[in-house]
Amino acid sequence: MKREDRSALIAAAIICFFAFGGWFVLPPIMQWLGTFSPWLALAVAIAYVGAFFVLFWLRARYQRRRRRP
Template identity: 50%
Template sequence: MSPESRSQATAAGIILLGAALVIYFLPTIVLWIGNFSPVLAIFVGVCLIMAFFAVFWLRARYQRSRGK
């Protein structure tokens, strides 16, 4: 395994671990915020889910700009 592929695997693992933690705690977070405002809870839930995809999109753009 080359150092570059090891770095990519580590980055993907950290991203997936972070996403798993957010998704695991998402219902608790949304229900807690929903006590104050249901609309805000929906907005926060959507933002947390979209952040998962945004990280991979930004990473792909960065790698594309580096010519890989």
């Protein structure tokens, strides 16, 4: 297994763990936060979804920098 393949595998595993773990835990967290403030629960949900975009953007940026000569 090449180093790039191993790196991609590790990144995919981390992303899947983050995605599936978060979607499993997020509803109870939002319900608990909703007892304090519905806006806080909404902000946490938006931050979680936004984290995906940031994660993929950072990964693409890292790969572009690594491939330049």
